[in-house]
Amino acid sequence: MVEKLISLSLRNRVLVLLLAAGLFGWGVYALRRNPIDAIPDLSENQVIVFTEWSGRSPQVLEDQVTYPLVSNLQGIPKVRNIRGTSMFGMSFVYLIFEDEVDLYWARSRVLERLNYAQRLLPQGVTPTLGPDGTGVGHVLWYTLKAKGMDLGEQRALQDWYVKFALQTVPGVSEVASFGGFQKQCQITLDPTKLNYYRIPLPDVLRAVKSNNDDVGGRKFEMSDMGYIVRGLGYIENIQDVENMPVGTYQSTPIRIKDVATVQMGGDLRLGIFDVNGEGEAVGGIVVMRYGENADNVIQAVKAKMQEVEKGLPPGVKFEIAYDRSTLIERAIASVRGTLVEEMVTVSLIVLLFLFHARSALIILIQVPLSIAIAFILLEAFGVSSNIMSLTGIALAIGVIVDDGIVVVENAYRHLSEAQQAEEATSS
Structure with missing residues (x-):
């Protein structure tokens, strides 16, 4: 079988080269479409139902909110498990779906059932769905640098201007505010x-x-x-x-x-947000939507920040506290550097030991083509380009190079022996 495949390839060299070029182009297209992130998303396929009932104890919330919701949300198709937890003033219900279930199909099914379960809850209590993000969706943290501005004013600026502007960026599921004081009119009777x-x-x-x-x-x-x-x-x-x-x-x-x-x-605070021990600050957490390209979302949010910054009061600026794009770009640069280094090293080794440029060219074509095919498979199976997958590709480059050297050297030896035997026969 292998001999027939080799002979077929030798007889149709142009077709093989066109096929290789097509696979390489497909791989580049898949690379551009494949979501790029730093951390692999291993979280469960879940939908969160959040209910707030201020001032009530965990036991009251468990009896009047969590239990009715869990009881009525059972029976939704393709639900693997339902978990409920109650705390002071809040109730959380986690619906774990099968891995192959589409997230937005699952959210629509939960909304349909919530419309029925709403009548069983106390008056004025309305359950809501959590953001359509995952546990690794926190891609960007920022703070507002505003010297001389009150923390309450900073929080109002964040809640009523910055947050709404950043939520319009494609791929952003939610912008969660933190720090400062939420202003309120307090009546002490x-x-x-x-x-x-x-x-x-x-x-x-x-x-x-x-x-x-x-x-x-x-x-x-x-x-x-x-x-x-x-x-x-x-x-x-x-x-x-x-x-x-x-x-x-x-x-x-x-x-x-x-x-x-x-x-x-x-409003009553349960903690503070301190930046590097320099004092309290106000900011937000950008939560990426499920299945989006983290690097593209971060770059779009940064571009939007530059627009929003023009409308901020004088002296107020953004400061990035956490930016995952730095880790993403370093991971990509590491793979790119490894690829270039190994291609150069292999070419020098082949030229040094074989003194044959065509043999080095074969390996130089083999390495990027193999990586392109790997990204085609990543795209086909829905695996994002993250530290784990890119590290696997970087390690596999060494195996590809070793195999290429062995195959090329063996082919070169057989061709040399055949050529010597032909020259001996002709002489």
């Missing part, structure tokens, strides 16, 4: 005053909600012109909150400031 004025707590909550809303009216015409009537009721400052009426006492209106203290503050 005095229970003694509430009891004195005989104002229950639900009335205060109802008053705050109802007094922070715009209302719509109808249109009326006057002097051949139409006017739209609407009521402006959104809170603009602390004084608007302090002057909200919550009830009456002996025909005297009671306002918020009569029974509480109002101030601007930050």
Whole structure:
């Protein structure tokens, strides 16, 4: 079989060269399409259902949220396992699907079942799906360098400007904010005053909600012109909150400031984000979408950052805290350098021992062609170019070179012996 294949190749050299050129071109195309990342994605094919119910204990969340969700999410096709966990104020349900299941098909099936399970949860509790990323999707961390700006202002800038701009980049699943203070208007009630004025707590909550809303009216015409009537009721400052009426006492209106203290503050924090021991900072984590090219996503995010930076306040700039593209580019450069070094070394060895340029050319063609075929297979089986796969290719280059030297040297010896025998016969 091998002899027939060799003889067929020798009789059709042009066809073999065209086939090799076609495979090399296909390999280059597969290399450009193959997702490039530094870390191999070994995470499970999962969909996360997240539910928040502030102020509730883990046991309450387990009984009223996690258990109903886990019970009703069972039976979804191609689900391998369902895991649920409850903590203070939050519930997580992890649905592990079979490896061959498409992630977005799985997410749509979970959404269909959540529409039914929603009626079993407490009023006001709405489960949501986690981002369509994986455990290794954190490809870029950045912080805001803003000297003299309050941490609350930095967090507001991150949440309401930077985050929304970066989420428009193709391939980005989510931009998670961290650090700083999330501004909020805090009302500290005095229970003694509430009891004195005989104002229950639900009335205060109802008053705050109802007094922070715009209302719509109808249109009326006057002097051949139409006017739209609407009521402006959104809170603009602390004084608007302090002057909200919550009830009456002996025909005297009671306002918020009569029974509480109002101030601007930050949400409760469970930790801080410190950069190199230099103090607190505000920033974000860019989460890559499932199956995307990490290097392309990072470069697109950096380009978007340059655009966003033009709209930031004076003195505010981005600082990269973690950039996976550096590791990716170094891994690619390592493979490229290994390939060039081994091709040069092999050529010198073949020329030194055989003094035959065509033999060296055969090996020089064999090495890049073999690597191109490897990327064709990576693309076909859905394996990304990461440290593990690129290291395997780098190690395999040595095997390819060794085999090439042995085969070429053996072929050269047989041809030389045949030529010597032919010359001896002719003489």
